[in-house]
Amino acid sequence: MTIAPDISVKPDGAERRLILFAVAIIAAMTLLRIVYASAIELRTDEAYYWTWSKEGALSFLDHPPGIAWLIRFGTAIFGDTTLGVRFGGIVSMLVTQCLLADIVRRLTHDVRAVVFVVLMPEAALYYGLLMAKVAPDVAMIPFAVAMMWSLVRVVQSGDERWWLAAGLLAGLSMLSKFTAIMFAPAVAAFLLVPDWRWRWLRNPYPYLAVLVAIAVFSPVLVWNAQHDWASFRFQGVRATANYGISLRTIGDFIGLQFGLVGFVMLPVVLTGLVLTAWRGYRTREPVGILLSTAVLVPFAYFLFKSTTLRVGDTWPMFMWPVGFAAAAVNLATMAKEGWSARMLRSSLFWAKTAVVSGIAFVVIVFLYYVAAPWNLLGKIDPIGAEAGYEQVAARAQAALDETGATWIATTDYRTYAMMRWLFRGRVPVIEINERGRFQDFRDPGLDRIKGHAGIYVGREPDDRASLWENIPAKREPLGRVERRWRGVLADTYVIERLTGWTPELSPPKDSPLFQWRVLAGEFEKRVCATRVG
Structure with a gap:
C-alpha cells in the first residue's frame, strides 16, 4: 500500500x-x-x-x-x-x-x-x-x-x-x-x-x-x-466477566x-x-x-x-x-x-x-x-422490545391525576430514562436505587418530592425485589399496565402510590440503594429470560 x-x-x-x-x-x-x-x-x-x-x-x-x-x-x-x-x-x-x-x-x-x-x-x-x-x-x-x-x-x-x-x-x-x-x-x-x-x-x-x-x-x-x-470498576466487569464457554454467545x-x-x-x-x-x-x-x-x-x-x-x-x-x-x-x-x-x-x-x-x-x-404494521420477530425484536413506553407513561399520568401525587419513582434506569423523557420535566422522576449512576446529577426537584405522595412505576418483578426492605415507604397498589408493540407484549409494569418517605439522592456507598447492577450479566439474564418466555 x-x-x-x-x-x-x-x-x-x-x-x-x-x-x-x-x-x-x-x-x-x-x-x-x-x-x-x-x-x-x-x-x-x-x-x-x-x-x-x-x-x-x-x-x-x-x-x-x-x-x-x-x-x-x-x-x-x-x-x-x-x-x-x-x-x-x-x-x-x-x-x-x-x-x-x-x-x-x-x-x-x-x-x-x-x-x-x-x-x-x-x-x-x-x-x-x-x-x-x-x-x-x-x-x-x-x-x-x-x-x-x-x-x-x-x-x-x-x-x-x-x-x-x-x-x-x-x-x-x-x-x-x-x-x-x-x-x-x-x-x-x-x-x-x-x-x-x-x-x-x-x-x-x-x-x-x-x-x-x-x-x-x-x-x-x-x-x-x-x-x-x-x-473503570464498572467497565472492568465487562473486561473480566466470565460466565463459562457458550456456543450461544x-x-x-x-x-x-x-x-x-x-x-x-x-x-x-x-x-x-x-x-x-x-x-x-x-x-x-x-x-x-x-x-x-x-x-x-x-x-x-x-x-x-x-x-x-x-x-x-x-x-x-x-x-x-x-x-x-x-x-x-x-x-x-x-x-x-x-x-x-x-x-x-x-x-x-x-x-x-x-x-x-x-x-x-x-x-x-x-x-x-x-411503515409496516406487523411484528415479525416477536419479543426478540430489538426495537419492539424497547417500544411502548408511551402506554406506561399515560397510565402513570392517570395515576398522578387520580391521587394527587407529585413525583415518579422507578427501580431501573431504563424505566427512569423513558419516564423522564416522556414527561420532559413536568414531573420529577427519580430512580430510587442504583444511585451510583447519578453522581453529580442536579437536584431532580426535591421541593416537589419531600412531603408529597409519589407514584412508583416498576417492571414486574422489580416490585418484589429485596431492596424494598430498605425503603420505609407505604405502598398502595393502583394497578398494572402492559407495554406492547404491534400487539406483542413486551413487559408488564406495576403502578403504586408511595407515601411517608422521601428518596435519598446520595445514600452511603455501601447502601443497596447506591450500588448499581452488574451490567455485563444482569440485563443479559433478563433478555434470555424474555426470549425463553
Missing part, C-alpha cells in the same frame, strides 16, 4: 458521473435516516443518554461525556425531539464518510475506490440506518476515523505535527467511549514495525501526542478520581456482525483486511499495518470474549469503518499488483454485490420499522 503520488488531478467525465451517483445515494440515505430519527421513539439507552445531556457532570458511570455533548448539540438546534436527540448521529455519519473518502483518495487516487468506501457504510445496517440513533459509538466513530486520517497524513507528508492532531483526536475518541483504547495496538504497530521506527522513537512528537490525548481525556480522570474510579456475536455489517459485506471487509495485513506486515508498510491491525486485533478480542460473554451489539461497531477503508484500498491495490483478471472481476463483483444487497437490506429494515 503506497501513498498516491498525485492527489490533485481532477476526475474525468465518467468519474464525475460516478461521484454524482454516489452523492445522490448518500443524500437519499441521509434523508432516510432523518425520517427514521424523527419517526421512531427513543430506545431506553438513547433516553438515558439524553438525561445526561441535561446534567453538568464531568463524566458518567457508564461512559465518558462525549455522547451527552453530541446530544446537546442536536437538541440545541431541534429541541428535545427525537430528531434533536439523534441529529448528532446523522452528522457523525456524514463526517465519517468524508474522512473515509479522503483517506482512500490519498492512498489510491482511484475514484472507484473512493465511491466504494463512502457507499460501504450505507450498505451496513448499523451505519446506513442505526447511526440515526445515539450511542457512545456514534460520538466516537468520527473522531477515531479522524485519528486514522491524521496518521495517514503523517505518512504522506512526513510532518511530525500531525502526531499532535492524532493525539487530540485520540483524546476526543476516548472522551466518547473507552473502547477507543483498543486502537492502541494498531498505533503501536504503526510506530514500531516499519523501518522508520527509530526516527519516531527519537522524536518528541509521538510522546507529546500521548500527553495531548491524556489532557483531552482528563475530565474523565478527574471525575473518576473524585468517585473512587467508578467508571459465540453465535450471537458472529450473527450480529453479519446482521449489522452485512451478510456479503462482512466477508468482503474481512478478506480485504487479511490481504492488507499480509501486504503491510510483509513489506513493513505503515498504513497497511495501521488499518489492518486497528480492526483485526479488536475483532479477535471480541471473538475471544464471545466464548464466555454476550458481546453487546454496539461494542465492535467503532472498528468497522476503518475496515471499510482497508477493503476499498485493497481493491485498488490488487489491480496494481497484477492479480489475475478473473480474481479482479470476482473481487469487484462481490464488492458491488455487498453494496447493492446491503443498501437494499437497509431500506427494507427501514420500511419495516417505519
Whole structure:
C-alpha cells in the first residue's frame, strides 16, 4: 500500500458521473435516516443518554461525556425531539464518510475506490440506518476515523505535527467511549514495525501526542478520581466477566456482525483486511499495518470474549469503518499488483454485490420499522422490545391525576430514562436505587418530592425485589399496565402510590440503594429470560 503520488488531478467525465451517483445515494440515505430519527421513539439507552445531556457532570458511570455533548448539540438546534436527540448521529455519519473518502483518495487516487468506501457504510445496517440513533459509538466513530486520517497524513507528508492532531483526536475518541483504547495496538504497530521506527522513537512528537490525548481525556480522570474510579470498576466487569464457554454467545456475536455489517459485506471487509495485513506486515508498510491491525486485533478480542460473554451489539461497531477503508484500498491495490483478471472481476463483483444487497437490506429494515404494521420477530425484536413506553407513561399520568401525587419513582434506569423523557420535566422522576449512576446529577426537584405522595412505576418483578426492605415507604397498589408493540407484549409494569418517605439522592456507598447492577450479566439474564418466555 503506497501513498498516491498525485492527489490533485481532477476526475474525468465518467468519474464525475460516478461521484454524482454516489452523492445522490448518500443524500437519499441521509434523508432516510432523518425520517427514521424523527419517526421512531427513543430506545431506553438513547433516553438515558439524553438525561445526561441535561446534567453538568464531568463524566458518567457508564461512559465518558462525549455522547451527552453530541446530544446537546442536536437538541440545541431541534429541541428535545427525537430528531434533536439523534441529529448528532446523522452528522457523525456524514463526517465519517468524508474522512473515509479522503483517506482512500490519498492512498489510491482511484475514484472507484473512493465511491466504494463512502457507499460501504450505507450498505451496513448499523451505519446506513442505526447511526440515526445515539450511542457512545456514534460520538466516537468520527473522531477515531479522524485519528486514522491524521496518521495517514503523517505518512504522506512526513510532518511530525500531525502526531499532535492524532493525539487530540485520540483524546476526543476516548472522551466518547473507552473502547477507543483498543486502537492502541494498531498505533503501536504503526510506530514500531516499519523501518522508520527509530526516527519516531527519537522524536518528541509521538510522546507529546500521548500527553495531548491524556489532557483531552482528563475530565474523565478527574471525575473518576473524585468517585473512587467508578467508571473503570464498572467497565472492568465487562473486561473480566466470565460466565463459562457458550456456543450461544459465540453465535450471537458472529450473527450480529453479519446482521449489522452485512451478510456479503462482512466477508468482503474481512478478506480485504487479511490481504492488507499480509501486504503491510510483509513489506513493513505503515498504513497497511495501521488499518489492518486497528480492526483485526479488536475483532479477535471480541471473538475471544464471545466464548464466555454476550458481546453487546454496539461494542465492535467503532472498528468497522476503518475496515471499510482497508477493503476499498485493497481493491485498488490488487489491480496494481497484477492479480489475475478473473480474481479482479470476482473481487469487484462481490464488492458491488455487498453494496447493492446491503443498501437494499437497509431500506427494507427501514420500511419495516417505519411503515409496516406487523411484528415479525416477536419479543426478540430489538426495537419492539424497547417500544411502548408511551402506554406506561399515560397510565402513570392517570395515576398522578387520580391521587394527587407529585413525583415518579422507578427501580431501573431504563424505566427512569423513558419516564423522564416522556414527561420532559413536568414531573420529577427519580430512580430510587442504583444511585451510583447519578453522581453529580442536579437536584431532580426535591421541593416537589419531600412531603408529597409519589407514584412508583416498576417492571414486574422489580416490585418484589429485596431492596424494598430498605425503603420505609407505604405502598398502595393502583394497578398494572402492559407495554406492547404491534400487539406483542413486551413487559408488564406495576403502578403504586408511595407515601411517608422521601428518596435519598446520595445514600452511603455501601447502601443497596447506591450500588448499581452488574451490567455485563444482569440485563443479559433478563433478555434470555424474555426470549425463553
